[in-house]
Amino acid sequence: MASTRFINDRGLTARMTLVMFLLGALFVAFVVVLMGAAANTGYGGLIPVIGLVAIGFAWFQWYNSDKLALKAMRARVVTPEEAPELHGVIDRLCALADMPKPRVAIAYTDMPNAFATGRSADHSAVCVTTGILDRLTAEEMEGVLAHELSHVAHRDVLVMTLAASAGIAAGMLTRGAQYGMYFGGGNRRSNNNNNNGIPFWLIALVVSLVVYAVSFFLTRLLSRYRELCADRSGAFLTQKPAALASALTKISGEVAAIPTKDLREVQSMNAFFITPAISGMGMRTLTSTHPSLEQRLEQLAKVSAELGKPMDGGFGLGPGR
C-alpha cells in the first residue's frame, strides 16, 4: 500500500457537515412551520408548491451555471491554440488529479480573479481574468487553477446551490407575503372577521424573514469552509502551498485597491471567485463569502508542514548510508 501525506482535516469536515445539516434542517423546518400555520387558513396546499418552485429555481440556476456565469462575466471560451500555456497548465493538473478537463475561459477585465463553474465535472468551466494573468507568475497561476479545479472536484456549485435553496424559498415567500398583505389583508377581514388569530401573511412574512437571515449567515459560513477545503486540496495537488499563498497575498491586496464602483457589476459572482471583489466593513467576518487572508495562509502553512515532514523511518535510510 502506497503511503500518503494527505491527512484529513477532521475539524473542518465536522464543522462543514454540521452547517450543511443545519441548512437542510432549516429548509424542512421552514416548510413544516409554514404548513402548520397555513393549515387552518386554507393556504396549506400553497406551501409545498412554493418549496417545489424554489427547488426548481435552484435547479435551473445549477443546471445552467456555466453558461450564466460565463455570460455574466462576458468571458470567452478559449481553445488550446489561443492560450497554449494556460491549457498546458490545466492539462497537467487534470492529469495529476485524474479528472476530466474543464473548458477554459478568459474574461477580459483588469480585475485579478478566477472562478470555476458548471453543474458537474464534465460540464464545468474554469475562467480567469486577463488581470490575474498579467499579475501572477506561472507558479502562482498554477496554484490558483488548482484551487479552482478543486472547486470543480468538490462539486461546489451543486453544494452551494442546494444550500441556498432554503434562502431562495424564503426570499420568494417574503415577496409573496408582501403582496398578500395588500391583496389578502382586506379580503380576510370581510371573510374571517371572527378569527382573532394573527393573519397568515404576517406569520409567513416573519418566518420567511427569519429563515432568510439564518440561511444567509449559514450559506456564507459554508462558503468560507468550502474555500478552505479548495485551498487545501489545491495545495496538495500542486504540492506547492507557498505558491498559492503568495498568489492570494498578491490578489487580495490588489482587489482591495481597485475602486469599488467598477466591481459592483460582478457582485453576484462573488461566491465562486478566488477572492471576493467587495471589501465590506463591519459585519465582514460573518457575511464574507471567503475566509480571511490570515486564515487561508495559516491553513496553507499547515499543509506545507505536512508535505515537508519525513515519513516514518524516512530520512537517513537512503542508499550508501
Added chain:
Amino acid sequence: MGLWDALTGRSKPVQANIDSLFSLPAAAITLQTTSDFTPTGVGSVCFRAAEGAAFAQANRDLVELLDNDDDPDVEQSTDSFGFTWLLARQSPDDLPALVTDLHTVNTSLEAQGFGPSLLCSLVGFTDQGGRRLGLVYLYKQGTFYPFAPAGPAGGSGRQRDNLLELQVRDLLQGDLPVEPKLDRWMPLWGAPGL
C-alpha cells in the same frame, strides 16, 4: 472520488498506478516488428517537486541510488511548467533496464508519500528516417499514449504527427492499455528524452 468525499470537500490526492509500466518492453518488440521504430535507450520521468525538506531529501536519495552503478548518470531538469524531469540512459537494446530505472523513481517517491507527485514517464523511439516518437505513460490513469513531434529535434515548430500517433495506437492496442480519451494526449514539447 466518492460523492461523500466530494460533498465534504476532501478530494484526496490520487495515488499513482505504477504496475502497467512493465508492459513496455513487450510493446517495444511489437513496435519493432510491425513498424520501423526502435528504442533510443533514453527514458524520463516527470514529477512535481513538492516544497519542503522531505522532498529534497527523497530526491537526493533517489538520484544517489540511480547513479550508484556503471551506466550513465541521470540528468535532472525543470521544465517551463515547474515539473521536474529525471532522464535515464541505457543501451538501446536493454529496454527492461531502462524501465527498471524509471520504476526505481516511482517506488522511491511513493515510499516517501510522494506517489501523487508523479505525472508521466516517457520512453523515446526513433526510426530510420529520423522521426521521433515518445510513448508516454500517465501514472494516474495507468495508460499509455504516443506523442510524435513533427520536425527535427530541437526545432521550434510545435506540430504533432497525428497520423503516426494514431497508427502507433492501433499497433499497440493489444500490448498496452492505451489512453482512450484523445484529449488526454497532452503534448510534451521539448521533453527530455525525445
